[in-house]
Amino acid sequence: MKVELFDFELPEDLIAQVPLKERDASRLMVLNRTTGEVIHETFKSIVDYFNAGDCLVLNDTRVMPARLFGIKEDTGASIEILLLKQQEEDIWETLVKPAKRVKEGTVITFGSGQLTATCIGTSEHGGRLLKFNYEGIFYEVLDSLGEMPLPPYIKEQLDDRERYQTVFSREIGSAAAPTAGLHFTEEILEALKEKGVHIAFITLHVGLGTFRPVSAETVEEHEMHAEFYQVSEETATRLNEVRQNGGRIISVGTTSTRTLETIASKHQGKFVAESGWTSIFIYPGYEFTGIDGMITNFHLPKSSLIMLVSALASREFVMNAYETAVKEKYRFFSFGDAMLII
Template sequence: MRVEDFDFHLPEQLIAQTPLKDRTSSKLLVMKKDSQQIEHQQFGNIIDYLQPGDCLVLNNTKVLPARLYGSKSDTGAKIELLLLHQRDTDQWEVLVKPAKKISIGTEIVFGNGQLRAVCTELQDHGGRVVKFTYQGIFLEVLNELGEMPLPPYIKEQLADRDRYQTVYAKEEGSAAAPTAGLHFTEALLAQIEAKGVKIAYVTLHVGLGTFRPVSVEAIEEHAMHAEFYHLTEEEAKKITTAKQSGGRIIAVGTTSTRTLETIATEHDGALVAASGWTSIFIYPPYHYQAIDGLITNFHLPKSTLVMLVSALAGRDFIMKGYQEAVTNHYRFFSFGDAMLII
């Protein structure tokens, strides 16, 4: 298939710039795969589409305040750093702007000097490896100096950084939020559990590779960046028990989906405790082994995420749903509205 097969017109004014005050008040487009029906709902009503015995799988990764603004210690030139992946205790792979100013041995100073970084390795496309030095605990220093790494299409400042975290965020390590989960509140999750729906958690630390544009014409030639995932034995048992009992596995977000499908692919369809790095790229005509349904936001035209949802519901049906969303002024991307595919 070609990238152009996943293109659609998106008016710029539909790109959500700020989160809604009430997480559950987003719109919800319900897409029923078998009947090819589309329904318009409010996200809080998602409980009506979940059944006792189903298992909802959420990604409990936590976004780091991973964007840092500093200056070169020798010239004072302004430098922006985005943390991508921790190699060991104090070494990180990062993106640097402007990258041409940073060579091996360059030191960058942040704040009043409580955090410093020295470049130890050069990588492609503005990537660098840096070693940090600091006083105290790194995450505390980062929380003080860092900013939430909002996507470039969001131009407005975020008043409350917790609105770019899910209410169940726990495992720190992401460069971006698993945005499908932003619609849930603790109260809604409690109602869902009370209905008899199991809730399980996976961890996938979202990297920028998830959002990297597809620069090839034939999608089969696109390569995904690897991201770290983890599924504990306890959570794997919850999911497996639900599946064996006839319940549906409904992933919250493309990151949860990619984690489960990676594990199922590598273990002959079984969902077992596992951890590692995944670069799985899901696009039609992929056959899903782990999930039966998906909760997701609305994605960029021609993105790998549109391809992933198209593999679950069919490209034509997804394109119809996206057109319906545009016509009905749904909000798109990270702070936008949601879609349920069942």
């Protein structure tokens, strides 16, 4: 299947640069995955599309302030680091700029020296493995020195760090936000509960590989980077009960979807409590066993994310919906508008 089939023209002015003042003020496109019908709503109306007994699944990962700026100890050269994945205690896979200046043995100092890192090797994807040295708690040091790693298509400064976190984030470890969850407020979650909708949480720590355009010519040639996921006993039990009682499982975001499908595909449609690494790649032709619908944002052309969405609602329906979104001037990407596929 050609990657070009998932390309579309996107005017640059439709790429949302800042979040809206109110999280739930975004627009909501509702796409019927069976008929292709499109309805235009606002996100506040999301509650109307749920029934008592349904289950909303949220990714409770929290974004790290994963971008660090330091200097090489021997030359004073400026180095930018992006934390990607923790390999073991104090050893991280990172992206380094400029990479050619950081070789095995290079020492980088951050801030006034409260954090240093030594390069101990190269990762399989060409990044650098850094071993960090510090006093105290790593995430507290990171919080004082690091910056939020906003995607490269966002040129504006983010005034409030918390707007790149969901209101339910709690498990720190992501290099990027699960952005479909940014639209939710405590009030919407409470309204769903009052309606009899179950709320369940999974964790998938988002890596940057999720968002990269697919560089291969065919979809089948693309390889996903592995990301860590975790599902609790409570969530697995709840999901199995909902399925048994005829309720729908609606995932929030491609990250929740990939986690649920990873587990359900291994266990004949059942959910179990487990953790591990997933590199599942979902594209048209995939048979879903974990979810019945999903809430997502509008994604980059030729990305693995638009392919996943096209697997759920068909490429034809999704590309038509995107064409409509451009025509109706929906806002795209991380701080953009939302789509409900049911």
